[in-house]
Amino acid sequence: MVGTSINDLPDVLLSNILAMVSDTRTRNSLSLVCRKFLSLERATRFSLSLRGNAQDLYGIPTCFRSVTHLDLSLVSPWGHVFLCSLPDPHLLAHRLRGLFPLVTSLTVYVRSSTTLQILARQWPGLRHVKLVRWHQRPQSAPGEDLAPIFEHCRSLSTLDLSEFYYWIEDIPPVLLANPLTAKSISKLNLMTTSCTDGFKSTDILTITEACPNLSQLLMACTFDPRYFGFVGDEPLSAIATNCPRLSLLHLADTSTMASVRGDPSADGFTPEDARISTAALIELFSGLPLLEDLLLDVAKNVRDSGPALEVLNTRCRKLRSLKLGQFHGICMAVGSRLDGIALCQGLESLSIKNCADLTDMGLIEIGRGCVRLSKFEVEGCKKITMKGLRTMVSLLKRTLVDVKISCCDNLHTIASLRALEPIQDRIRRVHVDCVWEGSGEDCELGNFNLVEVDELTSCSTDSLFEGENNGGYSRKRKRSKHSIDPDCSFSMESNGSELWKRWDRLEYLSLWIGVGDFLSPLQSAGLDDCPVLQEIQIKVEGDCRGRHKPMDTFGLNILGQYPQLTKMKLDCSDTIGYALTCPSGQMDLTLWERFFLNGIGSLGLTELDYWPPQDRSFNQRSLSHPAAGLLAECLTLRKLFIHGTAYEHFMNFLLNIPYLRDVQLRLDYYPAPENDMSTEMRAGSCSRFEAALNSRLIPD
The missing domain is CATH 1.20.1280.50 (Monooxygenase)
Known part of the structure; x- marks a missing residue:
């Protein structure tokens, strides 16, 4: 018309x-x-994250009256006591209540219990609450911080403390003091990295008894039998008995929650075994028929776990995601019969960590049995090689789009990428370790036959690498365009460049790299053609102390070959060096930050998260002068989060970035510094910088 x-x-x-x-x-x-x-x-x-200075009441938007999910955790000055920076904190609280009357989900930084005492009264109908605090817990009675939420929000359904600094003894008292609110909770996330001890056996019994209607439970526990009250068979049985409606269960030992990479050469076995029996695991799985997502990372040996994992297939029919840490014997791969974890045919996501006896045959069994896997992670498994992983990937090439390979002794960078070659044109997310050593003879494809599987029906794993039929079982093998003989042996030049295809759908790339190594070999390793790569995360780890002065650059400029790359996370938080304590003749972190960030201005980034390296002698991560200057060269940035501190005059360098709209200094590491030093992170410094940032005329 x-x-x-x-x-x-x-x-x-x-x-x-x-x-x-x-x-x-x-x-x-x-x-x-x-x-x-x-x-x-x-x-x-319906969802809104407020940013800006808490003192600027006029800046609060007035037109989002339908918002139900409100995030106040990013309000600046970030990390300071919210509300209490105003002469009348109740004024801002009433203002928020009037502008967002329908809020049922709230995220807020709670440095002081006063914040919750004021906000909880404004929205008594809150159902979902996430609390954020990286500063140390103030001295108060157990549970006093959380009491206002439980007292005023009787319909509380979700409580997320995964980024909240609390003590273990805070949780049981507040649940016992408010039994009606505790019974209404269906999702409880207590998985915070601030817990150094973890929940004990008695704590788990108390929590599960107080919250019988839980559908999701995430907890950091103590599985080490050397500690009093360690988690063993009894707490696992209590979880199944007290909370039979669980669809998500995550239990992890506190020692596994650190981001530090393990030792690839370790055999995978710990000196102590966990006190978890097969019978207890079977009882746990049998008592949770609605389970869809399970994580058990116990940091101690759980041996011969295959029979218990087989129960998951029959008792937990809805299970879609499974993460196991320090479980051994998960798949024995004897003969052609599937066993252990390979029987869980409904799995869509599988993560295996520190499984000492997982072999190539075990991987192939998993590929044959778990035919729906779209995400697979393997970490710290010493016995698997490129042959087994490549065969598994070939079996799952119709579904697998997300793969993480980390800390495996036989899977360095080139071997990992070659193992992913069968799904190279469809994979979307990849993590590999940048380990350039040992990339010679052990990854020459001509040294062994690689198995590419189109159809595999009742195949014996004993014959997968030999190309034979066994006992009447047969397989149909697809010949690669690079093969030169019927046995799928590949010929290639020394650099292997003719093997690589484009990573047509790769959107996210995650890398681990040791300090002092370079990103430059990344291109020759096979990641040179990623036309739709949008986001990259780089984790740098190691000790700079005692190393020679870095004479070259880290190599960020080579990332300019990715035309769609706009987001980057550069995490140097586990890079240790000297800052204020640098001895004579040693290199300080200023030179290393220059090394890491050199060339970042040549990338067309719009979002950047940067974690500066640290000096562990001081509880502080600070942006250096060279780092501030190099970040100021990123002229396309719109969003910049610096996870640490910075002097005000260093931050003023960033005002030269024409499109920059969102900048935050975040002390999001435990414990965040309590006292301001010089001009670092003071509320006045942040306010002056924000005023200067917002007063500019931004082209877009």
């Missing part, structure tokens, strides 16, 4: 269309089309 436009569509239809758009910038662009789009976009915005 002539003259008909999108504005003629019914408001209900337009509202449904706008509600399907989740990207914030896209929604903001739509709201600029016309007044009708503006009103409908605001009416369909």
